[in-house]
Amino acid sequence: MISYPCAKINLGLNIIGERSNGYHDLETVFYPIYSLHDTLEIKYMGEDFPSDTDCDLKITGNVIECNEQDNLVVKAYNLLASDFELPRVHAHLYKKIPSQAGLGGGSSDAAYMIKLLDERFRLNIGYAEMERYAAKLGADCAFFITSELSYATGLGDIISPVDGPKGNLNGYYIVIIKPDISISTKEAYQSIVPQKPLKCCKDIIRQPIETWKEALHNDFEIPIFKAHEELAAIKQTLYDLGAIYAQMSGSGSAIFGIFRIVPNGLEEQFPNTFIFSSKL
Incomplete structure (x- = not known):
């Protein structure tokens, strides 16, 4: 099963407050850019496949300088696996969205992994619950569950619909x-x-x-x-x-x-x- 995690841009971004723990409250509008996307595929991993992990991730395309098991795609799998009985999977992530760009590539990959797992293994989580899972992985991850034009507040994790543009x-x-x-x-x-x-x-x-x-x-x-x-x-x-x-x-x-x-x-x-x- 394949999905296409999209990029986003911010239309305005205002830092409106600082919390006692050092985190900041913001206001921004997330605008999805569907035509700029990664490609994410998952397949069953047979029990005879020699892997020490339940989610075997291969990354191609743009180079990502991190251990693949630290990637948000794997973290998304592990997060759901803590609450659901998931089979082992192969995941292939083809990166096109540049990293460290402010375009949300890693967050999008994580959210789309949650959606892929939900659909492929019929977890029936629902969008609201998937957004709550996604928010645990990163402030803007929840937006990518629907990838629809949204107004974000809090740390960027409180998502609501917005009219225009x-x-x-x-x-x-x-x-x-x-x-x-x-x-x-x-x-x-x-x-x-x-x-x-x-x-x-x-x-x-x-x-x-x-x-x-x-x-x-x-x-x-x-x-x-x-x-x-x-x-x-x-x-x-x-x-x-x-x-x-x-x-x-x-x-x-x-x-x-x-x-x-x-x-x-x-x-x-x-x-x-x-x-x-x-x-x-």
Whole structure:
């Protein structure tokens, strides 16, 4: 059985408070990018197969620098196996979504693994319960259970429906640029002073997209752009190429731009860089 864990972008991201345990409360809108996705397949693993683990994971495509048994796909399997009687499985994950990008690739893989296991082995968990399981694996994992346009609060784990901007973005194109830069989310949070925005992102995205540039912000951009000026330069270049709106996704380092038409010369503007473009 195969599924296609999709990427996401954040439309606005505001850090509005800090908890006593050091974690932060935020507000953001998650927008799924279905055309940018990984591929995840699971199969039964026979009892005679020589594996020390119940979930044997193989990763191809983009390189992930971690032990495969530490991957969120395996953690998702182990989480469900603690409550359900699951057979041993082979899992094959083909990575296309770049890591450390703010695009949610690992979180998406985990959530889609939960959905695959639920469907393949008829666990009948239900979406609400799957979201609760997913939230245990990462703050934005719950969003990927439905992978539908959502407003997220709390740590990013409290998901609710939101109207728009689907009508606003129909017919537009997205360009995603991911340079070879790794961002320390911990350091980014340490540089932020939480503050409630003048207007919530879920209300701003209902406005015409032409108003977003002045109103829709990602609070991580200020400290991260200060530490990595090349990211600010990428955002400005996207505007120079005609983007109606551009923003860093999550804590980066991917920068996306929304265009009426895909600009020419992206490879020349961003050499040796991951570039993705698609119609929204």
